[in-house]
Amino acid sequence: MATIAKRTRRNVPAKITKVHAREIYDSRGNPTLEVELTTPDGTFRADVPSGASTGDKEAHELRDGGARLSGKGVAKAVTNVIDVIGPAILGQDAIDIASLDAQLCALDGTTDKSKLGANAILGVSMAACRAGAAAAGEPLYVFLNRLAGSPKMVMPMPCFNLVNGGVHAGNALPFQEFFACPTGASTFREAMQMGAETYHALKALLKEQHGLDSTGVGDEGGFAPKLSSPEDALKLIVSAVERAGLTGKVTLGCDPAASEMYDKDRGVYNLDFKKPAAEQQPENIMKGDDLVAYWVEMAGKYPLTLLEDPFDQSDFESHAKLTAQIGGNVEIVGDDIFCTNVQLVKEGIERRATNAMLLKVNQIGTVTEAIAAYKLCVEHEWGVFVSHRSGETEDTFIADLTVALGAGHLKSGAPCRSERLAKYNQLLRIEEELGADAQYAGTDFRKSGRF
CATH class of the missing domain: 3.30.390.10 (Enolase-like, N-terminal domain)
Known part of the structure; x- marks a missing residue:
């Protein structure tokens, strides 16, 4: 460096x-x-x-x-x-x-x-x-890198939240976040450009197909169109990627935040949980195995590379079934199921529930404990996906932390809203400072701590 x-x-x-x-x-x-x-x-x-x-x-x-x-x-x-x-x-x-x-x-x-x-x-x-x-x-990222045991530092792939649903938006879309993932970029700066171009292409598509009122944004800067079908959201992002001329360079990700739609009393996932009871459809009330089959189908139809919290935080069994079926091609990330907690990650590893952990420092409460959870994941060749929260500030700490850990990927919302862009812009500064030594994770984003 x-x-x-x-x-x-x-x-x-x-x-x-x-x-x-x-x-x-x-x-x-x-x-x-x-x-x-x-x-x-x-x-x-x-x-x-x-x-x-x-x-x-x-x-x-x-x-x-x-x-x-x-x-x-x-x-x-x-x-x-x-x-x-x-x-x-x-x-x-x-x-x-x-x-x-x-x-x-x-x-x-x-x-x-x-x-x-x-x-x-x-x-x-x-x-x-x-x-x-x-x-x-x-710099902070160098200090944090030494604190983590000096893994190789890399520039992460940013996962841009382009469409909002779930509890982050006032539409009927059940899944919380739909991502554009610039795996085909060669630098972080190029990845930012791809994200911005896809974002604006999507805005134009939404205006054409759904009207101007579908271009309002949710808590994390993604659009909150009047959609209820998750597949329609995936199709829209694929079309936006194509319009931006980035087919093959930008893949998809999704955070269903499935705990929000899980009916514990009935043991089912209600994909119509945001609709009035009279409008809920039987085919959108699914058991765990039904939802596993749904995601296997989606992964076969769309260039899906990452799924976060596809099932409830207590549903280790469904997580494990999905990971066994598509985990070779799709990173299955545990968020609510692990809460950046070493003990919970240990259980997930033993049960082969996922192949990655979401890292949120405020889920555990100290930087040292978050790094301990990261190290456990690296030891077992799991991915580590660093994340912001929906209620954010201008603080850029997680940008430095992601580089320090060589985590390979992070999400900080859409390329929109300054509390989201503060993190992305800090990463642009870090990449510039690292110069020729700034390696971009790209398609290797799952190799957290092992570059």
């Missing part, structure tokens, strides 16, 4: 002298937490994201309840950072992230971080990483 080699790595402590927090607002207009951590090198900031479609076993996001801000305020978490965490870590070295994160977990003392709040703990963990990088005199 020629550009990086010119920097002299410092070996000085980064003693924490002050910790502060405040309530800010995310991309959905909901409150979230911002942490500021001060060392002799300056003050370093981190913003914590928040999800709408969340797994039952995610670390606990502390909210205030009550009437203020519809109960979503984070004043309690702010107080925990200032009055509990701050005094406990003053004088600690921000470079030693593993020790700091362990101290934060011990200070909370619960298995799900429900005492202090995973949002409070994560904000401190992320800000400390930035302080540690500054003390070491190196």
